[in-house]
Amino acid sequence: MSSVKTDRFQFHDHYLVEDLLSDDHRMAREAVREWVKQEVSPIIEECSEKAECPKHLFKGLAEIGAYGPSIPVKYGGGGMDEIAYGVIMQELERGDSGIRSMASVQGSLVMYPIYKYASEEQKMKYLPKLGSGEFIGCFGLTEPDHGSNPSGMVTNIKDDGDAYILNGAKMWITNSPVADLAVVWAKDEEGKIRGMVVEAGSKGFTAPEIHGKLSLRASITGELVFEDVRVPKENVFPEIKGLRGPLSCLSKARYGIAWGAIGAALDCYDSALRYSLEREQFGRPIGGFQLTQKKLAEMITEITKAQLLAWRLGSLANDGKATPAQISMAKRNNVNMALEIAREARQIHGGMGITNEYPIMRHMMNLETVLTYEGTHDIHLLITGMEVTGLNAFK
Numbered sequence: 001m002s003s004v005k006t007d008r009f010q011f012h013d014h015y016l017v018e019d020l021l022s023d024d025h026r027m028a029r030e031a032v033r034e035w036v037k038q039e040v041s042p043i044i045e046e047c048s049e050k051a052e053c054p055k056h057l058f059k060g061l062a063e064i065g066a067y068g069p070s071i072p073v074k075y076g077g078g079g080m081d082e083i084a085y086g087v088i089m090q091e092l093e094r095g096d097s098g099i100r101s102m103a104s105v106q107g108s109l110v111m112y113p114i115y116k117y118a119s120e121e122q123k124m125k126y127l128p129k130l131g132s133g134e135f136i137g138c139f140g141l142t143e144p145d146h147g148s149n150p151s152g153m154v155t156n157i158k159d160d161g162d163a164y165i166l167n168g169a170k171m172w173i174t175n176s177p178v179a180d181l182a183v184v185w186a187k188d189e190e191g192k193i194r195g196m197v198v199e200a201g202s203k204g205f206t207a208p209e210i211h212g213k214l215s216l217r218a219s220i221t222g223e224l225v226f227e228d229v230r231v232p233k234e235n236v237f238p239e240i241k242g243l244r245g246p247l248s249c250l251s252k253a254r255y256g257i258a259w260g261a262i263g264a265a266l267d268c269y270d271s272a273l274r275y276s277l278e279r280e281q282f283g284r285p286i287g288g289f290q291l292t293q294k295k296l297a298e299m300i301t302e303i304t305k306a307q308l309l310a311w312r313l314g315s316l317a318n319d320g321k322a323t324p325a326q327i328s329m330a331k332r333n334n335v336n337m338a339l340e341i342a343r344e345a346r347q348i349h350g351g352m353g354i355t356n357e358y359p360i361m362r363h364m365m366n367l368e369t370v371l372t373y374e375g376t377h378d379i380h381l382l383i384t385g386m387e388v389t390g391l392n393a394f395k
């Protein structure tokens with residue numbers, strides 16, 4: 001860093017990663033950063049403390065283009081590239097991982113599968129309203145007994161003339177209690193995984209909220225329960241069959257998380273740096289002690305490595321070359337990096353670090369979820385292990 005910056009929203013850019021961004025990327029990043037500063041930061045500690053989802057922000061997220069930034073404009077997205085999508089997620093997660101979750105689910109896990117797999121008619125029915133925040137969506141893959149192993153799912157559909165009958169349950173579903181529609185993955189009578197849009201209000205469909213989360217508290221999470229729900233045949237994605245369908249959506253969302261985690265790490269780092277320059281012990285700023293400098297130097301080194309990993313992944317994604325294994329490596333590394341930085345930042349803040357006067361504990365608690373959802377830390381390790389050895393640890 002060329003100079004000491006103490007504004008919490010100052011962008012720390014040790015390796016001039018900024019120079020790798022286009023004007024459009026910078027504009028998108030600036031707009032989202034400003035929105036987070038105005039709309040998220042003033043309320044987020046209280047939302048998190050009270051476990052209240054700031055639902056009014058769903059519309060604002062649409063206005064800043066946070067839903068499907070790389071989906072074409074015609075289909076409700078932002079028409080930008082994958083790096084723009086990344087920097088937007090980074091700035092949202094600088095505010096809070098739960099706010100980034102609100103956007104990543106809507107864009108990557110609801111709009112993307114509809115854009116990629118639904119009929120043209122269904123696309124035009126749902127996507128513009130999802131892009132504008134008029135509809136909120138959720139994504140149901142995980143089940144009570146099938147988390148890391150979604151291929152074992154038991155939720156199923158049976159043919160009944162002009163509709164399918166859907167039965168089963170999904171667990172840990174972000175936004176489900178407030179969603180107007182759910183993209184649901186279920187097995188057909190041949191045992192093939194199929195994707196479909198299930199509208200809220202369908203008879204037999206409920207979405208109870210899950211309470212007691214000590215992490216991602218500003219994000220609302222629930223179940224999806226289906227008891228003989230009639231799903232019109234046109235709502236079932238016609239072509240895509242098998243786990244490849246939902247996993248392709250996860251690739252999109254995991255990519256966004258790889259960028260998002262950098263935002264949480266930067267917020268912790270910025271706070272720790274500022275505190276280390278302001279807080280005095282033994283007659284001088286604690287930032288002057290070698291052990292504090294070691295912490296800060298290692299933090300900015302890890303952030304810089306994560307930024308470069310994300311940027312390279314974004315370039316590969318723009319060229320259509322990013323592989324699932326590359327995405328796994330970046331998601332795993334960057335989320336773990338952010339969690340480690342939150343822990344180091346907490347130490348630099350001493351006792352103050354455990355209070356809600358600083359964002360550290362909230363980020364740290366949030367990142368425990370981020371380390372687990374979209375594939376756990378260990379699942380991503382095994383995906384990398386499979387890529388490098390050619391041996392599948394799951395089978």
Ligand code: TGC
Binds near residue numbers: 148242244253374
């Ligand atoms: P496997 O046999 O390896 O693969 C089945 C088919 O899928 C293909 N594939 C992918 N395609 C696209 N993108 C990817 N990332 C893909 N990974 C695999 C694969 O080529 C194969 O295709 P085909 O055509 O040959 O059939 O499947 P497996 O059953 O052995 O599972 C592998 C494993 C364990 C890696 C996978 O199940 C997995 O990733 N598990 C983790 C589950 C997970 O991530 N769940 C996330 C739920 S959603 C969520 O957490 C949202 S949080 C939202 C928020 O708030 O932000």
Ligand code: FAD
Binds near residue numbers: 141148216393
């Ligand atoms: P399990 O799969 O039971 O794993 C438990 C432990 O066992 C983990 O440490 C795991 O790494 C380990 N393990 C499992 N298999 C192996 C193996 N083969 N080798 C080594 N170790 C293994 N899902 C959705 O579908 N949609 C959502 O919107 C969504 N939002 C979420 C929001 C929150 C707040 C949370 C907490 C979760 C959300 N999830 C969602 C679910 C999330 O994706 C799962 O929690 C995650 O995939 C892990 O599944 P599990 O919790 O059942 O853990």
